[in-house]
Amino acid sequence: MRITAEQGDITEIQVDAIVNAANSSLLxxxxxxxxxxxxxxPRLLEACQELRRTTLPDGLGVGDAVATPGFDLPAAWVVHTVGPNRHRGxxxxxxxxxxxxxxxxxxxxAKSRTVAFPAVSAGVYGWEADDVARVAVDAVRAWDEENPAAVDxxxxxxxxxRVLDAFAATLET
Known part of the structure; x- marks a missing residue:
């Protein structure tokens, strides 16, 4: 698997799936x-509301993930995940x-070969960029070892x- 870091707008990235740092309501x-x-x-909100009406009536749990279509995004899929909030312990x-x-x-x-992530839980959820970068890169590398050739x-x-610098430094180690 190729792993890179770049500065940009995740909503404009040409990949199969982008990951959304969502809140548990998905709304x-x-x-x-x-x-x-x-x-x-607006169809993304409608899809998330349907998930809440059906399979996720209590919302999405911390650390869990669920996919919806990307609708008007370049990405075919949005994978929603809820990061841990340090301010809530x-x-x-x-x-x-x-x-x-x-x-x-x-x-x-969802047969996605290319995936783009933001810095889940950095920023308003209180995690330091260096910590998020270390956990994220280690997690992706370990997942790839267990699931070789699943994602390119x-x-x-x-x-x-600032967050790019943290990820770039982590990727170099």
């Missing part, structure tokens, strides 16, 4: 979540790791230069 929010919902158009790195590994499994199940490429698409 949109701020940051990456809000940008993805805005770029995908969710400090276990295993929860953060699960966001990445579970999302890759969901993406692979993972791109970490990061909004700020």
């Amino acid at each position: 949109g929010g701020g940051g990456v979540d809000g940008a993805i919902h805005a770029a995908a158009g 969710e400090t276990d790195p295993a929860l953060l790791e699960s966001c990445f590994t579970t999302s890759l499994g969901v993406a692979a199940d 490429e993972v791109r970490f698409v990061l909004f700020s230069a």
Whole structure:
């Protein structure tokens, strides 16, 4: 698997699946979540509302993932995952790791060969960029070892230069 990091807008990336740093309601929010919902158009919200009506009446759990179509995005799929919120005491790195590994499994199940991730839980959820980068890169590498050839490429698409620097440094080790 090829793993890279770049600065950019995840809603414009040409990949099979993008990962959304969602909240448990799946009904949109701020940051990456809000940008993805805005770029995908109203059908994404309708698909998420249908998930809430049917298979996820209590919302999506921390570390879990679920896919919807990408609708108006360049990506065919949006894989929604809920990162741990340090401000709520969710400090276990295993929860953060699960966001990445579970999302890759969901993406692979959707036959996605290329996947783009944001820095799940960095920013408003209180995790330091260096910690997110380390957990994310380690999780992706370990998942690839257990699932060789399931996904060809993972791109970490990061909004700020500071977070990009953290991911780039981690990828070099």
